[in-house]
Amino acid sequence: MTVAPVGTSSAPPRPQARPEIELTPKGNFEKVLMGIFIAVPLLAVVAAVPFAWGWGLGWTDLAIMFVFYAISGLGVTVGYHRHFTHGSFKAKRPLRIAMAIAGGLSIEMSVIDWVAVHRRHHKYSDQENDPHxxxxxxxxxxxxxxxxxxxxxxxxxxSARTSPDKFCPDLVADKDMKKISRFFPGLVAISLLLPAALDGLITMSWWGVLTGFFWGSLVRISLLHHVTWSINSICHVMGEEEFEARDKSRNVWWLAIPSFGESWHNLHHADPTCARHGVLKGQLDSSARTIWAFEKLGWAWDVRWPNADRLASKQIS
Structure with missing residues (x-):
């Protein structure tokens, strides 16, 4: 594993608002809520080991946590990221709606806000005005x-929010995406409460409600958040550089499974619209396999699969 070079040069200038970015302020209440949604699930992860030691974890809890992790995680990677942000494939309207809802269950951002931030990240990746x-x-x-x-x-x-009007006017103009984005608080409630309700109904116990909420909601959300955020942090500092990119994006193999293939990040920044990020032998990419299934079912088309000539031109020998 290689690490991006670290030197002693002075810090680059802090990002400044530009007309094409149009940053708008976030309120203090929004910041407090964000802190709660980061801290509480994280505390649940810290408590998970002693809680599970002999009495706090059952097969029902594991199944619910895994299913909701997969649905919400693929909603982000396949939906928010590869479809809505980069247009890696076209999808029928019911699938678009389902992917936007599934992504919202991650409690990361609404589909419109998430796409705006990520498109801005790609425009200024590791340069001034990159948000992260x-x-x-x-x-x-x-x-x-x-x-x-x-x-x-x-x-x-x-304190600043990226302008959706500037970075994703296509989604702002999409009535379905506007409605789903407005319903984001409802998706947060569903994501928090549904695992607990299902666990309680399956086990027919209030204990099932408690463990379902702990594992299927709090632990699952925290794990997914930190895996997603690791793509922004770890995958821009350490790992393998196998393709030429204009930034410091890297491939991190040990994040590939929990991130559904998103940690093959170097190829993604070298070829952002490619529907498959893990393009080399042995690089598992479950998000690409999901897109392949959608294509076979006739729900997706015009999938931008890897092009051998394009990859060869970017690959570092």
């Missing part, structure tokens, strides 16, 4: 340590 580059404060080890925290979760508390 770990190289924001400089390249020496102290600055990079601070930058890793910023890229992982610190940027969520930034």
């Amino acid at each position: 580059s770990p190289w924001r404060f400089g390249t020496d080890w102290r600055a990079l340590t601070k930058g890793l925290y910023w890229a992982h979760m610190g940027w969520l508390f930034d």
Whole structure:
């Protein structure tokens, strides 16, 4: 594994608002809510080991946690990311709606806000105005340590919001996506309460409600959040560089399974619209396999699968 070079150069200038970005302020209440949704699930993960030691975890809890992790995670990777942000494939309207709802269950952002931030990230990747580059404060080890925290979760508390009107006018004009984005608080409630309700109904017990909420909601949400944020932080600092990209994106193999193939991040930044990120032998990419299934079922088409000539031109020999 290689690590992106760290030097002693001074920090780059702090990102400034530009006309094409049109950053708008976030309210204090929104920041408090964001802090709660980060801290509480994280505390649940810290408590998970002693809670599970002999009495706090059952097969029902595991099944519900796995199913909701897969639905919400693939909603982000296949839906929010590869379809809505990069247009890696076209999808029928019911699938588009389902993917937007599934992504909302991750409690990361509404589909419109998520896409706006990610398109801005690609436009300015690891440069000024990238919303979450770990190289924001400089390249020496102290600055990079601070930058890793910023890229992982610190940027969520930034006082500015990326303008959807500038970065995803296509989704702003989409009536379905506008409705689903407005319903984001409802999706948050469903994501938190449905696992508990299902566990309680399956076990016919209030204990099942409690463990379902703990594992299927809190632990699942925290794990998914930190895996997603690791793509922003870890995958821009360490790992393998196998394709030429204009930024410091890297491939991190040990995140491939929990991230559904998103951690093959170097290829993604070298060829952003490609529907498959793990293009080399042995690179597991379950998001690409899901898109393949959608294509076979006739729900998706015009899939931008890897092009051998294009990959060869970008691959580092």
